[in-house]
Amino acid sequence: SFTGYYRKPRMDRDLISDHAQGIIATTGCPSGEVQTRLRLGQPAEALQAAADYRDIFGAENFFLELMDHGLPIERSVREGLLDIGRALNLRPLATNDSHYVTQDQADAHSALLCVGTGKTLDDPSRFKFTGDGYYLKSAAEMREYWDREIPGAADTTLLIAERIESYDEVFAEVNRMPRFPLAEGETEDLLLRREVEQYTPTRFPDGLPPEYQERIEIELGVISQMGFPGYFLVVGDLVRWAKSQKIAVGPGRGSATGSLVSYILHITDLDPIEHSLIFERFLNPERISPPDIDLDFDERRRGEVLDYTVNKWGAENVAQVITFGTIKTKAALKDAARVLHGQPGFGIADRISKALPPPVFAKDIPLSGIFDPQHERYAEAAEIRALVESDPQVAKIVETARGLEGLTRNAGVHACAVILSAQPLLDVIPLWQRDDGSIITGWDFPACEAIGLLKMDFLGLRTLTVIDDTIKEVRNNHGVDIDLATLPLDDPATYELLGRGDTLGVFQLDGAAMRDLLRRMQPKRFGDIAAVLALYRPGPMAANAHIDYAERSNGRQKIKPIHPELREALEPILGETYHLLVYQEQVMAIAQRLAGYSLGGADLLRRAMGKKKKEIIEKEFERFRAGMTGNGFSAEATQTLWDVMLPFAGYAFNKSHTAGYGLVSYWTAYLKANYPAEFMAAQLTSIGDNKDKSAIYLAECRRIGIKVLPPDINDSGLYFAAVGDDIRFGLGAIRNVGANVVQSIITTRDAKGRFTSFADFLEKVELVCCNKRTIESLIKAGAFDSFGHTRLSLVQVHEEAVDAVTGLKRQEALGQFDLFGFNTGTAVASDTSPLAHLVLRPEEWPSKELLRYEREMLGLYVSAHPLDGAERILRKHAPKSIAAVLDEAPKDGEIVVSGMIATVDRRVNKQGEPWAIVTVEDLDASIEVLF
Template identity: 35%
Template sequence: MSNFIPLVNIRSVYNFQESLIKIDDYISFAKKEKLEYLFYCENKTMFGVAEFFKKASSQNIKPIIGLSIELENKKIITLIPKNKKSYQDVCFISSEMNNDFILSELQILELLQSKLDQNMIVITNLTEEHQIYFNTAEIYNTNSVNFFFNNIRYISNNEQEHYKGVFALKNGLNITQANEAYKIDESYPLAEDILEIYPETLKISNEISEKVNLNIFDSEEKHMAKFTAPDNIPSFSYLKQKCLNGLKHYFINVKRQPVSQKYYERLNKELEIIEQTGFADYFLIVHDYVAYARRNDIIVGPGRGSAAGSLVSFLLRITTVDPIEYNLLFERFLNPERVTMPDIDIDFQDNRRDEVIEYLFEKYGKYNVATIVTYQTIAFKSAFRDACRVYEIDLEIVNLITKSLNEDYLDFTDILKTQRLIKEYSEKEEFKAIFSLTNKLMGCPRQTGTHAAGIIISDVDLRKVLPIRQGLNGIYQTQFDMNYLEDIGLIKMDLLGLRNLTTLKEIIDLVKINHNKEIKLSQIDVNDQKTFDILKQGNTTGIFQLESPGMTNLIIDMKVNSISDISAASSLYRPGPQEMIPEYINNKNTKRVSLVDKSLADILLPTYGVIVYQEQVIQILQKVAGFSLAKSDIVRRAMGKKQIAYMLQVKEEFIANAIINNYSEDKATSIWNWIEKFAMYGFNKSHAIAYSYIGYWLAWFKAHYPAEFYTALLNGAMGNPNKTSKYIKEVKQFGIEVIKPSVKYMNDNYIILNNRIFMPLTLIKGIGRDFVNSLIKIYDEHEDLFEELNTFFYYMKNKGLNESNYTLLAKAGGFDCFGYNKLTMVLNRDFIFSAMIAFNENLSLDKQTKIENLFVEEMNEEIESMYEKEVFGFYISANPITKLKNENAYFKPIDILKLVGNMNNINIIGQVSSIKIIKDKNKKDMAFITVFDETDTIDLTIFASNFETMQYDILTNKNYIFNIKTQTYKNKITGILEKIVKPI
């Protein structure tokens, strides 16, 4: 017999901050102790049930799941389902207990009474008078059989101190207080200890195990919602009908020619696979909510992922990219030889995505639609801060350690290997308990979140399939995360919010307002030379996927002139394929292409002899070896995942087939080796082409409607001073004037009037929408509000204008409309407020003492710059760095925006915005600083050898000429500070 007995009363880390037991540790413990079965029961929730069930089963341990309900005064009811029917009842009960209202004890008992029967085991310490609520359920009363019933919250005794730390966190205590308050041993007890006190425990545990016959993953049933077609036409018939109608419409109204036989053949092939796999409803459901979005003027993306390779998706207007025109493959999306659930991800403008989800909620029912839970796992920084809070460690030390990390860690071992400072602290005696607790906390879920895109739509009440809980906006959420949904027959549909689509929608609306033109994305000319000209010039700011410095340089070097060029650029500019960029550019620009074999010209010439896409690998496998496209996709996947055994087997078949197809063995071998090298780097062409349209559309609007384009960009950049500064500087290059905020315009967003962009009042630090709304309300009551200075301040008395926001408005130019400059308005603040206090509200405006004879002071550029930096966080009209560059042209400073990797001994002129000092591996101070000029920002590293001599010379908010060398890290240009040329 094992030293331990499986016990019912387990709590896991999914009861947040109430346990230290992670499921992996629990199962490892059971495996080590050779336990044949395990119990798992959270309190009220079932978050970890699916994970536990799958992992226990994989280790040949019988999982016995349930639900505990802890009432007041240590009363507990634990439900153990014997079979699928009672499992559904437990899911229902947990769902009801995780609604947005709290059930009383009586309501809980009545809920149980409505659901429990002989299929359920109930373990409880409630008295016999309550047993009427359990109906015919099989009851084990712990009071009468002395069944062991302490909750277990950690596995071994030596974890009690760790649990005290968790207990302290949960209850807002320090470790001393926790030691005083927590006296219970809740570790997993030894079998001999249990049997000595409670001799019936093993017998009852075995008895319960024998009665449970449940596998929550054993059903092959798919719970996909059914689409109701008009007149109850069968789903597939309706799908086919819509596709044929869509095909005819496409050729008659877009291509303006008879339908091509090639399209009929492709459509028939796709429909045949869809019918075989039974996914007609899936396509129709997606089509329906995409159509809803389009009907309601919600921008939908052109396509995402491999779904853009489907002609059916295109004809249903789920996607808007013709897959035949771009040689995209359906098998990359839905493979008949490797049937998996379809995965059509759709992008919507992010500010209206919720409307589409609401539509689904209303159409399919509140218990048939759910978002998907996620669990926010505790990483090092958060765990360390929590542990330090419990042990009351000085915040300066906490900040020193956490700020020494450029990224967070999920694995404690990795930290000790790479972070010298943390390793040193972890070895100090006074910190050992803290780091020990930190290690225990890492990896535990802290709280729930919501999957950014996933939605479940079921044909049955979800509570019959899994437990759910109340989510946001009245929409339910699964208690199981996405990793286990497909295993219980649920299909995840991804509805993503994309900010760039919102930007496009705003631009389209602005063009309609300002130019009275209705622009449809589908009708934009994809061969517009003006658009490609701005891209070739590197004017990529604000263009989706193209605006990073490295990507911009690639766009320039490639001389992009088509959607396909944009697609290739975004596909190549990734780790791995980047090494092929020089060859690609050289081949494209010289038109000299060397092919691995001439027979592959049709496949490789469009990308100048370089494999850029996964689809090309699939096509080569088909061309040379005669594999079906479906099999070719399976081989490509195996290459990408380095499935050696399968690849060796297929390689022989490939070469044998190639020889039959008139390739020599050497040639076939060289082709195989060549494509094998590229298979793991190739990108999904369907996705690349579809997303290239988004970038192209934005570039088209930038070329043709720059004022509207930049207004939308600026509205999207609210709260980001770096982007805002950059956009404002650029928009002026288009001859568009940017007007500073004014109380007269009362706008809380950027607006356009007569080709001028007006900045919002809310861009001023400290001015919020409440003040703007107050202005609007007063203007509605007094249309003469802005006639002159006296009128404004008379009406604004006691209406939200105070000395603090007055100063901000004055410095920002908010009062310039009254004919006085910023400095004058700032210096006369006290005088104006004295006059406001003197206003007699019982007298009309014309009888008031006027505010006049203001003390007038001249403005200069230096004051203007200082005010702008203070109230906006950036410079607008008078950037002193531009002036400094002109004055110090001798040093040949380079704009930060124009920096690329591997530049040595170059000068930049900029202002230091932040300094972060850390210890290096030798315990010496080094620093990271952020520097900006009027074009961009850059992060610079100062190594200890330099920092020792210059640390007192570098200050924030000061300007310098720096000598640096640049490097590229994670596609971002960073630098190393070599020396201070001079402060300026």
């Protein structure tokens, strides 16, 4: 039961009795009921409790558990348990707690307890285990002790092990996929084929060309052979439902984009044949593994998709997936230093971390690899080895960290994975109920997939939210309906924007270094966008492939074939990438067309090359060489081609994925190029309270000539919105102004007309808006500036004004009378208004104070900036703005910034030493500096 007792999973004896059949039970550890009675001096009650459990489970299935980790509490109950055993004819059972695997891990376990409790190893009050015996003891160790102490207790342990049923059935890989509802006599194969026929005209109104028909038959055959037609039915139903609800769905992510069936069923939105995507990269008939279709949705509406899935397949059959956070290399060093030395240890850990080799693919060398000559990065770790050898303090930290590295730190919920089952999940796997009531699998997704459960990824993608909002704004402002499905991929303005590198905010293309690469490349076609996404990664960049592609695409570098003999044969495969290997699919196509592999076999070759196992690679090379020789290619050409392919396979990218994400990149570039105000407004809305991002995007608006207007009580909605070529702040961006208040203001404005004055606003709006802090925030943000009064004058009278209308509005809300007796849209007569006596003076705050309040309410300066006019001085002292530094933060070294000190947060550490967080700000952004 998920309800439990006082929110804890517990069972009473009646429930235990109902489910006792087939269960072997023991008295448990010294905190069990029977032992607790003995410790409390209640032998009769302990005997009765044991008798009750014997009657529930049967004498042959209930055992008296004995432990000895050297704890007095264990010894104190031993004789009492043996007495009960003799009285009730129950057998003793020898067990041992296993909190770690081997005895030498006891110190690491102690360190881990300190990590979890925030203590240090020298703290006498820390939670700790007495002794080092809490490991998985061998049979010999158990027998050596227990055969001497309690003969027969270890035999009972073996007896239970022999009686336990095999877990093969529990862990068997069985198709547990949800069963799609079928008509009588119908199969999933037939239904999938019928759906493909039904939706084909929506993709191909003029009918399928022969090449497409052949591909469909191949794909349907493989899907049927592998037993996955139900998977496509489930996913297709889900995606089409989401689209019917106007939920933005991504065009495809991962290898599923290579499936024509997925394209026809509207699961993906890229024609795989047009873009040379390979189905076998997704489903390989020569390697049985479940399909994996990752789905991107508007991040605001991902919850609706989850709700639909739960309602469709049953709450008991759907769960989100657990994920385990492990202690990584640098975190292990930091944790070890803290548990050994407290707060001062962080400085030592930082020194050790800086001695590590640089991460590769965002992964540090494991600490074990530093001392293992066989590790591929051993030579790079000379600096940290020298540090360990020269400093005993460092050596102890590293030794402790090695015991922590890789251990599970916490459990969480996977960002996007969802498990679906044909039967209640509680009957298949353990489940975990979180505090918020959500049900999570107790196994991670590889374990769930291993027993045949269907895993799907529902990712909430902020970019889809931006795209959806932009399209709606374009429709409202320009009367243009943008249909992404039919959007031409050759828009000149889009490629001009890409060539200028004006891609801040464009999906996957907005980093500073990426923008530099785009300027160098000058993309001219969609294939260039896909290629740049594949090339802008550590592997290809280390091989200079991204520069070679840019130079060859613009004629600045001669296109050189991998081998002259192979130019003609490789042209259909590598021609689009200027004879550079860019995609995994190109490796597969080479193996198929030049070496005679099937596409399934080519996928296996690709995987083998990526794993870099010498014996496997040598075996594959013999097959590859034989195929090349059989097709008439020389040994020299074969070896040259292999030598190029082999290292590339380790970092090659999936073209299906890069094409799918490249399409999203194109969409966002198109929207920014053609509707910049609407696009940037949607971007600003999407990042919410992220002030750093807001500052960067506002700076971009100024750079491209978009004026960002302060919030206005008559013109602003809840979010940022395009107003002509400008952008207007939304009222929802103002501090202390909730969405419910903004919605009430908009509703009142629509019903009663625009507000004509501050008094008119207070008289028209509902009671929920008449909060003094809310009104003050609106004033300080400049929302009432259009009425012609100073912000200071409105702040001076706002409390009096709110008091004047609040009581009357409460009466009106109770229906006692119409507060001001006006008809909809009619202005209030000043002589009847309870606010007629307000006196608004012309005085205003000094500019510095006015801007300070504006920044306090909006998170940044909008109407002006204290540093206006100081740009040249700032750039003289620091060549890069803070926004540019944040956009491309260096990994190490000094950073020079110039600006003004916005805030100083003074603090004291545990050693009583003062330190501070200082916020430095320039015209575009701010950055925190620690002193």
